[in-house]
Amino acid sequence: MNRVAIIGGGVAGLSAAISLERRGVPSIIVEREEALGGLCGELGCKGVERCVRCDVCLARDMVAQARSSPLIERLGRAELRSVSGQPGDFRLAIRVGGQGHRLVRAAVIVCATGGEPFDAHLDKRLGYDELADVVTSLDLERQLSAEGRFLVPSTSAPPKKVAFILCVGSRDERFNTSYCSKACCKYSFKLAQGLRAIDPGCAITIFFMDWRLYDPRENVRAWASGDSGVRLVRSRPAEVLLGEDSRPEVRFASEKDAIVEVEAFDAVVLSVGLRPARSAAELARTLQVETDAHGFLRSPKGEPCASTRPGVFLAGTCRGPKEIVECVKDGAEAASKAIAFMGGVG
Amino acid sequence: MSDGGIGVFICSWGSGKDPKLDMDGLLSFASGIEGVALVKMIDRICSKPGQKEMIAAIKGSGTDRFVVVACSARTKRKLYRHIATSSGLHPLAFEVASVREQAAFVHEGPEAQRKAETLVRMAVEKVRLWVEPPFEEEMPALRNVAVLGDGLMAMAVANEIMAQGLTVDLVMSGGSPKGSPPYIFSNQDEMDRALRSMAEASSDPRMTTIKNASVLDFQGPPGDFGLVLDVAGEMVPLRCGAVVLAPEPRMELRTIDGSPAPSAQELIARGLRRIVILPSGASSGIGCSCMTPRGTLYALSLVDAAPGIEVSLMGREARAMDWMEGLQRLAQEKGIRFFRIDGEPKVEGHAPTVITWRDPLLGDMRLQADLLLLDTVLTPEVQSLAKAFDVPVDEKGELLSIDSRLRPGETVRKGVFAARFRVGNMLYEDMALEAGSVAARALEMLSMGTLEVGGAVAEVDQEKCSACLGCLRVCPYSAPMIGQAGKAEVRMELCQGCGACVALCPSRAIDIYCFSDSQIVAQSRAALGKVR
Numbered sequence: 001m002n003r004v005a006i007i008g009g010g011v012a013g014l015s016a017a018i019s020l021e022r023r024g025v026p027s028i029i030v031e032r033e034e035a036l037g038g039l040c041g042e043l044g045c046k047g048v049e050r051c052v053r054c055d056v057c058l059a060r061d062m063v064a065q066a067r068s069s070p071l072i073e074r075l076g077r078a079e080l081r082s083v084s085g086q087p088g089d090f091r092l093a094i095r096v097g098g099q100g101h102r103l104v105r106a107a108v109i110v111c112a113t114g115g116e117p118f119d120a121h122l123d124k125r126l127g128y129d130e131l132a133d134v135v136t137s138l139d140l141e142r143q144l145s146a147e148g149r150f151l152v153p154s155t156s157a158p159p160k161k162v163a164f165i166l167c168v169g170s171r172d173e174r175f176n177t178s179y180c181s182k183a184c185c186k187y188s189f190k191l192a193q194g195l196r197a198i199d200p201g202c203a204i205t206i207f208f209m210d211w212r213l214y215d216p217r218e219n220v221r222a223w224a225s226g227d228s229g230v231r232l233v234r235s236r237p238a239e240v241l242l243g244e245d246s247r248p249e250v251r252f253a254s255e256k257d258a259i260v261e262v263e264a265f266d267a268v269v270l271s272v273g274l275r276p277a278r279s280a281a282e283l284a285r286t287l288q289v290e291t292d293a294h295g296f297l298r299s300p301k302g303e304p305c306a307s308t309r310p311g312v313f314l315a316g317t318c319r320g321p322k323e324i325v326e327c328v329k330d331g332a333e334a335a336s337k338a339i340a341f342m343g344g345v346g
Numbered sequence: 347m348s349d350g351g352i353g354v355f356i357c358s359w360g361s362g363k364d365p366k367l368d369m370d371g372l373l374s375f376a377s378g379i380e381g382v383a384l385v386k387m388i389d390r391i392c393s394k395p396g397q398k399e400m401i402a403a404i405k406g407s408g409t410d411r412f413v414v415v416a417c418s419a420r421t422k423r424k425l426y427r428h429i430a431t432s433s434g435l436h437p438l439a440f441e442v443a444s445v446r447e448q449a450a451f452v453h454e455g456p457e458a459q460r461k462a463e464t465l466v467r468m469a470v471e472k473v474r475l476w477v478e479p480p481f482e483e484e485m486p487a488l489r490n491v492a493v494l495g496d497g498l499m500a501m502a503v504a505n506e507i508m509a510q511g512l513t514v515d516l517v518m519s520g521g522s523p524k525g526s527p528p529y530i531f532s533n534q535d536e537m538d539r540a541l542r543s544m545a546e547a548s549s550d551p552r553m554t555t556i557k558n559a560s561v562l563d564f565q566g567p568p569g570d571f572g573l574v575l576d577v578a579g580e581m582v583p584l585r586c587g588a589v590v591l592a593p594e595p596r597m598e599l600r601t602i603d604g605s606p607a608p609s610a611q612e613l614i615a616r617g618l619r620r621i622v623i624l625p626s627g628a629s630s631g632i633g634c635s636c637m638t639p640r641g642t643l644y645a646l647s648l649v650d651a652a653p654g655i656e657v658s659l660m661g662r663e664a665r666a667m668d669w670m671e672g673l674q675r676l677a678q679e680k681g682i683r684f685f686r687i688d689g690e691p692k693v694e695g696h697a698p699t700v701i702t703w704r705d706p707l708l709g710d711m712r713l714q715a716d717l718l719l720l721d722t723v724l725t726p727e728v729q730s731l732a733k734a735f736d737v738p739v740d741e742k743g744e745l746l747s748i749d750s751r752l753r754p755g756e757t758v759r760k761g762v763f764a765a766r767f768r769v770g771n772m773l774y775e776d777m778a779l780e781a782g783s784v785a786a787r788a789l790e791m792l793s794m795g796t797l798e799v800g801g802a803v804a805e806v807d808q809e810k811c812s813a814c815l816g817c818l819r820v821c822p823y824s825a826p827m828i829g830q831a832g833k834a835e836v837r838m839e840l841c842q843g844c845g846a847c848v849a850l851c852p853s854r855a856i857d858i859y860c861f862s863d864s865q866i867v868a869q870s871r872a873a874l875g876k877v878r
Contacts, residue, residue: 019786019790022790022794023789023790023793023794024793024794061420061421064392064417064421064422065421065422065424067392068392068421068422068424068425069424070428171671178671178672179671180671209664210663210664211663212663234706234707255706255707299775301532301533301535301536301775302531302532302536302539302540302774302775302778303775303778304775304776304778304779304782305779305782325754326779328754329754329779329780329783330779330783332754332782332783332786332787333779333782333783333786335786336506336510336782336783336785336786336789337782339510339789340506340509340510343511344509344510344511344512
């Protein structure tokens with residue numbers, strides 16, 4: 001018995017499965033949804049004129065790779081109910097949609113259940129509840145990937161002026177999310193580039209706190225200074241309200257002088273961060289692992305991808321916010337740790 | 347040339363779901379191509395029943411090569427090879443027409459269909475001229491990894507590899523592991539543990555440490571590399587299955603004349619009260635580290651030791667992740683000031699030094715400093731390793747990964763892996779993850795025990811070769827050599843099939859299996875509609 005059970009078939013779980021496969025170790029992916037791909041699978045390519053390295057295709061490639069591998073078994077619409085046995089010989093009770101329960105034996109468990117995008121309804125001041133033309137980055141992304149363009153929800157017309165508000169539900173103590181979500185300023189930059197490429201008549205304003213792009217090719221300042229249709233404002237808007245012409249109005253502290261400005265936009269995009277999955281606490285109980293102060297599954301300091309229980313490893317955003325590439329690395333590392341736990345191979 | 351005829355298999359990918367392509371039309375189009383002996387629609391080739399059906403069809407028909415009309419080979423090559431060998435064919439006896447990515451995804455209506463047909467024809471014409479490559483055998487791989495680096499990163503890579511039962515040769519440029527590591531530790535305990543595991547690794551019997559070594563030569567195929575090291579003036583050979591490059595930059599706070607940052611006691615003794623820390627790469631924004639915890643931690647250490655000291659940190663973005671955000675707040679509570687720079691700061695005078703800059707929020711700013719410190723990053727190992735292994739360096743001064751996204755850790759050189767370093771802002775934990783994932787790449791390659799050799803490799807037509815030595819010069823892998831007959835020969839185990847020699851050869855004596863000139867010409871003619 002050297003099989004690894006992977007809970008979750010998003011990029012981190014897929015990366016673990018593929019890494020294990022390359023080293024001849026069989027695995028079984030337990031995925032809650034019908035299809036593999038996770039949150040990444042819902043996103044769309046952000047390249048319009050050229051590739052902007054959003055990494056979304058990585059997920060598609062990995063799904064294809066996993067599907068065609070004889071060493072990777074997949075259980076769709078499957079949910080982990082309980083874990084018994086001990087490290088080295090776990091027994092997982094899994095409920096498979098429409099097929100009743102299944103007992104899976106595995107030496108090691110890799111948990112890659114992911115996080116969740118921040119629910120924009122929670123931040124009442126930003127108007128996601130009340131204003132039709134306030135959307136989340138995910139809403140925008142889904143529309144872009146399905147239809148190849150973005151229309152203002154209330155008028156169904158192409159927008160002429162769009163605002164992005166970064167760090168929504170990130171670096172915000174009100175929601176116990178004081179951490180940086182790592183991915184949002186990167187994907188927002190790419191989404192904004194996409195909108196500009198689709199419609200050069202659409203001006204974009206980005207309200208940001210700090211840019212945390214590390215790739216020198218992703219120079220947001222150079223992009224903004226070379227494009228008159230783009231404006232960067234270092235400010236965290238306080239509110240989004242309904243304006244007189246029924247467009248959303250953003251209230252923010254001006255960069256120039258310390259005064260409050262109000263500006264109307266056709267649409268406001270809330271760039272939502274990542275938070276722990278709603279099911280994380282229950283999952284932690286099932287797996288008998290600990291969570292951290294924010295509710296993510298906890299890796300002991302200095303031991304990436306380990307959990308607080310031997311034989312159970314963590315990969316991807318279930319253990320904290322991460323971008324796609326980091327999830328891929330995490331998967332490989334969790335696979336490596338799993339193999340080492342089983343005594344190494346080959 | 348095909349004796350048994352060409353098989354064409356069309357994947358229906360769940361029949362009818364994609365209205366852009368008429369798969370039945372594609373099927374009848376393929377049947378009309380000369381030399382095609384078998385055309386079959388398969389319900390999803392990536393499904394197991396689909397694979398079985400396809401294997402049975404190949405076996406029953408006597409075709410000796412086939413074309414898959416489906417998704418890209420990028421993700422499915424392994425599967426198609428599996429189908430080929432399971433059907434008793436050569437593992438490379440196929441071509442892929444990736445009609446999904448190249449037609450259905452990018453074109454509409456009749457245009458998509460036309461392009462799909464062209465792609466099918468191109469693949470058929472190419473596979474028609476496929477010649478069985480000389481070898482596709484597997485060569486045993488050596489089961490040790492050479493890890494090059496002096497710091498914690500190299501040790502972490504070594505630890506990970508040894509944990510999986512392989513042995514490590516640690517090649518250090520210096521005489522002992524480097525002292526203060528350039529990572530950010532969350533607490534003293536984490537740092538102690540890191541240093542302890544480093545010490546444990548050094549005494550692990552699975553590790554051989556070679557000190558004061560530099561690389562003189564690097565030869566051989568992946569799986570059986572031969573290094574020649576200069577160890578304190580002596581030539582020492584080293585064989586290994588894979589190489590991991592794990593150089594670690596040194597990051598230091600230095601004064602403007604290059605001396606190390608003084609301690610709090612020294613500052614008090616010298617009467618230096620106002621300290622300003624600037625990033626050395628202020629204008630680029632990359633490697634801007636003052637606003638990150640390294641600068642903050644130093645500032646805190648000063649303020650804690652000598653409360654009268656004023657420290658100002660300058661930077662562009664606050665790049666603090668995780669628990670480090672709290673650190674900045676703590677620093678601010680203790681009176682440490684953070685300033686943002688817009689553009690290039692101006693530095694004038696000496697003791698006091700006057701710094702003027704533009705703050706995006708506060709406008710023009712001016713500050714006097716008794717001591718100015720620069721946050722500097724030194725990467726002495728990177729250049730020498732890059733040179734020794736012929737791995738390019740990127741614009742950040744890091745070893746270039748072949749594709750840091752698709753294949754993190756791999757370099758342009760197969761079997762040579764490189765750990766990357768996020769300058770200025772690397773948590774110890776991030777480093778451990780990087781080390782682990784790079785080690786995993788090397789282990790993936792070696793743990794199966796065998797490697798494939800041959801396939802798409804170059805071969806020299808001895809009749810045509812004039813021994814001009816062009817291929818020897820141009821080959822990045824040192825694969826060609828002059829054989830006993832005085833003509834060039836390509837050592838198959840070294841050839842990576844890049845085609846550089848083919849393009850250069852003035853006698854047109856070199857061709858690559860699976861990508862021969864005649865195949866490319868036939869394929870191009872098909873693309874231009876010039877039907878046989």
